[in-house]
Amino acid sequence: MISLFNQSGSGRADAVVGPDAATRALSVTDVENEFVERVYTDISWWYDLFFGPTLHAGRLEAIRGLPLSAGDRILEIGVGTGINACLYPRDCRVTGIDFSASMLAKAGRRIRAHGVRNVELLEMDAADLQFEDDSFDLVYAPYVISVVPDPVQVTREMHRVCRPGGHVVVLNHFRSENRLMAWAERVLSPLTVHVGFKADVDLPEFIRQTGYEPLSIEKVNIPRIWSLVTFRKDGPAV
Numbered sequence: 001m002i003s004l005f006n007q008s009g010s011g012r013a014d015a016v017v018g019p020d021a022a023t024r025a026l027s028v029t030d031v032e033n034e035f036v037e038r039v040y041t042d043i044s045w046w047y048d049l050f051f052g053p054t055l056h057a058g059r060l061e062a063i064r065g066l067p068l069s070a071g072d073r074i075l076e077i078g079v080g081t082g083i084n085a086c087l088y089p090r091d092c093r094v095t096g097i098d099f100s101a102s103m104l105a106k107a108g109r110r111i112r113a114h115g116v117r118n119v120e121l122l123e124m125d126a127a128d129l130q131f132e133d134d135s136f137d138l139v140y141a142p143y144v145i146s147v148v149p150d151p152v153q154v155t156r157e158m159h160r161v162c163r164p165g166g167h168v169v170v171l172n173h174f175r176s177e178n179r180l181m182a183w184a185e186r187v188l189s190p191l192t193v194h195v196g197f198k199a200d201v202d203l204p205e206f207i208r209q210t211g212y213e214p215l216s217i218e219k220v221n222i223p224r225i226w227s228l229v230t231f232r233k234d235g236p237a238v
């Protein structure tokens with residue numbers, strides 16, 4: 001199900017039914033897992049052709065800057081067709097999760113073709129991770145937060161499974177700070193969900209709702225309209 005609860009472009013919700021106020025404050029569009037899964041099943045055959053090159057500069061920049069050490073346990077949320085999975089240092093242990101079987105099938109073929117042996121792939125919902133608390137050194141969500149129905153719940157889960165002192169990193173497009181662009185993104189968001197993402201997720205509101213203070217926020221990709229948001233999970237490093 002996809003519902004639009006504000007088409008006025010004002011950025012604030014008008015309707016009293018549907019998603020709660022917190023979700024509405026993040027984006028004018030509201031999606032559910034079934035919808036997103038169907039979209040990714042449909043687009044999996046052309047995902048690499050379009051989203052491969054257009055998002056790749058951001059992927060490379062992000063991976064180069066990840067705070068990684070030999071032997072680290074990495075969790076990639078929304079591993080998709082496995083483009084990042086082949087880019088991590090081979091001395092790290094990587095788990096990639098995704099809830100789309102079609103995307104995971106492509107990821108499996110890609111890592112086998114590249115001879116990648118340090119990556120395991122699991123079918124799982126990012127909003128309900130099947131891992132113990134504190135299981136990973138780094139939890140990374142590249143181009144996923146604007147895809148999932150509940151970005152805040154996914155970010156909380158990412159923090160839960162990250163060890164104290166570890167890092168949670170989000171690479172994502174957020175609503176522009178330019179008013180005209182922001183307006184266009186709100187208008188387009190109900191359309192862009194059909195190709196896999198909401199164009200208008202609000203970064204300050206997202207951070208406010210998660211309750212986590214980012215360590216850094218950098219602009220990445222070409223053009224530089226994507227953000228790399230890094231959090232460090234509180235607690236002593238282990």
Ligand SMILES: C[S@@+](CC[C@H](N)C(=O)[O-])C[C@H]1O[C@@H](n2cnc3c(N)ncnc32)[C@H](O)[C@@H]1O
Pocket residue numbers: 033036037040051055059077078079080081082083084097098099100103124125126127141142143144147148149196
């Ligand atoms: C835009 S793609 C990003 C893929 C990859 N990270 C990349 O850099 O190309 C988003 C991925 O998130 C997955 N996804 C969306 N919602 C999810 C959820 N709730 N749980 C797990 N995966 C999800 C989709 O199936 C899709 O493969």
